[in-house]
Amino acid sequence: MSPPLTPAEIVKATIHGERPRKRNATQEEPVVAIMLHLDRERVRRFATGMGAKNLDGFIEAINAGNLWRFARRPLDLQKLAEFWRINGRLGSLEEMIETSLRERLNETGAYRRHQDALDEDKAFRALGRIGAALVLGRKTTIAIPDTEIASSEGTASIDLAQILPEWPPAIVPHC
Numbered sequence: 707m708s709p710p711l712t713p714a715e716i717v718k719a720t721i722h723g724e725r726p727r728k729r730n731a732t733q734e735e736p737v738v739a740i741m742l743h744l745d746r747e748r749v750r751r752f753a754t755g756m757g758a759k760n761l762d763g764f765i766e767a768i769n770a771g772n773l774w775r776f777a778r779r780p781l782d783l784q785k786l787a788e789f790w791r792i793n794g795r796l797g798s799l800e801e802m803i804e805t806s807l808r809e810r811l812n813e814t815g816a817y818r819r820h821q822d823a824l825d826e827d828k829a830f831r832a833l834g835r836i837g838a839a840l841v842l843g844r845k846t847t848i849a850i851p852d853t854e855i856a857s858s859e860g861t862a863s864i865d866l867a868q869i870l871p872e873w874p875p876a877i878v879p880h881c
Contacts, residue, residue: 710734713737716737741780743778743779744778744779744780744783745778746765749765749768749783752780752783752787753783753786753787753790756783756787756788756791757787757791758787758790758791759791764787764790764796767795767796768786768796770796771796771797771798771799771802772799773786773796773799773802776802776806785802785805785809786802789805804830807830808826811824811830811833812826832870832873836848836864836869836870839869840864843864845862845864846862847862848863848866849863849865
């Protein structure tokens with residue numbers, strides 16, 4: 707019997723878009739991978755790969771806008787680099803968060819968007835209310851109704867139905 711795939715083999719196959727070769731069925735332990743934040747040099751290389759020009763100006767704009775918490779995460783860095791490439795600047799922290807949220811509201815992937823069309827402005831206002839509830843309520847999670855999964859967080863989660871009572875239960879189910 708062959709040993710299970712190593713984490714390195716799984717990561718390599720995933721990066722190359724390959725399905726890992728199957729070995730004999732064995733009980734495998736789950737692999738948990740945590741990606742560390744990108745450092746400044748990796749941020750520069752990533753931005754270069756995204757077509758960003760004037761990298762010194764880009765890094766300075768990240769500093770000036772206090773945007774490092776976003777620049778260190780690849781998906782957010784991708785959005786920053788695209789904004790920079792299109793606009794030749796980065797906005798304030800508030801502008802960049804708003805831009806990112808609005809873009810994500812418009813993502814068209816079936817797995818990212820509810821089938822019912824939502825008014826973008828209404829959805830954006832709802833995001834603001836949810837964010838305020840998380841910050842002011844000092845919460846870190848949102849309760850998702852599921853009878854089979856009990857939250858170990860207890861009251862640490864917010865219930866969206868309480869934050870958005872006027873929204874239909876099909877969109878915001880009660881917990």
